[in-house]
Amino acid sequence: MSTELTERKKKLRDDFIESRGYWNPFWDSLLDADEDFFAAYTDFSSVPWRSGVLDPKIKEFVYIAVDAAATHLFVPGIRQHIKQALAYGATAAEIMEVLELTSTLGIHACNIGVPILVEELAAAGQPISQELDERREALKADFTEKRGYWHQFWHEILVLDPDFFESYIHFSSVPWTSGTLEPKIKEFIYTAFDVSATHLYEPGLRLHIKNAIGYGATKEEILEVMELASVIGIHSCMVGVPMLLEELAAANGSGS
Numbered sequence: 454m455s456t457e458l459t460e461r462k463k464k465l466r467d468d469f470i471e472s473r474g475y476w477n478p479f480w481d482s483l484l485d486a487d488e489d490f491f492a493a494y495t496d497f498s499s500v501p502w503r504s505g506v507l508d509p510k511i512k513e514f515v516y517i518a519v520d521a522a523a524t525h526l527f528v529p530g531i532r533q534h535i536k537q538a539l540a541y542g543a544t545a546a547e548i549m550e551v552l553e554l555t556s557t558l559g560i561h562a563c564n565i566g567v568p569i570l571v572e573e574l575a576a577a578g579q580p581i582s583q584e585l586d587e588r589r590e591a592l593k594a595d596f597t598e599k600r601g602y603w604h605q606f607w608h609e610i611l612v613l614d615p616d617f618f619e620s621y622i623h624f625s626s627v628p629w630t631s632g633t634l635e636p637k638i639k640e641f642i643y644t645a646f647d648v649s650a651t652h653l654y655e656p657g658l659r660l661h662i663k664n665a666i667g668y669g670a671t672k673e674e675i676l677e678v679m680e681l682a683s684v685i686g687i688h689s690c691m692v693g694v695p696m697l698l699e700e701l702a703a704a705n706g707s708g709s
Contacts, residue, residue: 465492472499474509474540477533482695483687490690498684505677511638513538514551515645515681521555524651527688550632554642557625561654563617567609581612589615592622599626601636604660640665641678649682 458466462484470476472495484491501512513534520530538548571581585593589611597603599622611618628639643661647654665675 461488465495468492469495469499472502474502475533475537477529479529479533479691479695482698483690486690486694486698494684494687494690498687501677501680505680506671506673507641507677508541510538510541510543510547511641512677512681513541513543514547514634514638514642515678517548517551518555518642518645519649519651519682519685521552522646522649522652523556523558524646525649525685525688527685527691529691530685530688544633546633550628550634550639551642553628553632554639555646557643558646558652558654560621560625561652561657563610564606564654564656567613568606571609571613581609583608583612585611592619595619596622596626599629601629602660602664604656606656635668637665637668637670637674640668640670641674644675644678645682648679650685 465484465488466476466480469480469491480491483494501507502509505512507515516534517531517538519525520527520534535548574581592611592615593603593607596607596618607618610621628634629636632639634642640661644658644665646652647658647661662675
């Protein structure tokens with residue numbers, strides 16, 4: 454960034470800090486490159502902070518979830534928002550739980566893939582039985598007890614591979630059997646990475662919104678989760694603008 458801040462840049466920087474509660478050098482390039490765009494982003498990203506209903510550390514949990522999701526993995530943001538969550542009083546156990554919840558995203562390979570496999574098997578004349586034997590019924594009951602719900606998109610995974618399904622129960626249930634976050638906050642985490650632009654997993658999104666409402670979440674809280682998740686588009690600039698400025702400097706240097 455330029456060694457000297459203009460008065461407007463200093464005000465924009467101060468406005469961001471006042472609204473968002475921090476400054477990180479990764480914003481310097483964007484502020485240098487386009488003050489008007491930076492000002493517009495500050496206003497856009499600050500709406501949930503000016504008038505939102507979620508506790509600040511919960512807001513940071515949402516950012517951690519969308520940045521740490523396997524479909525995004527924006528490392529600078531993960532670190533920044535872990536730092537912010539700690540500053541807002543989050544415990545190590547709470548942040549670990551957010552990361553554990555976010556780690557379940559990978560199962561969507563099966564949530565999407567297994568029904569397609571079943572359909573194609575049927576089309577090939579190899580239909581599978583949909584009946585649940587005693588063990589599978591017990592596993593369904595175990596999942597329902599530990600996770601607090603059942604959804605049809607688990608059925609065919611359970612039918613095809615009860616061993617895999619049982620292992621997923623153990624994996625996904627750890628935050629539910631020994632975690633510290635209240636259930637609706639857990640559902641906010643699932644909602645955040647399902648609604649994120651890099652994932653957009655509609656069946657899970659609908660389910661976890663429904664679950665969150667069932668746990669007492671308000672429409673304002675759920676909308677705020679979505680608003681917070683909406684800002685990851687700025688990572689195009691956070692990654693791209695420094696490259697642009699470096700290449701412009703290199704081009705200018707080579708032409709001198």
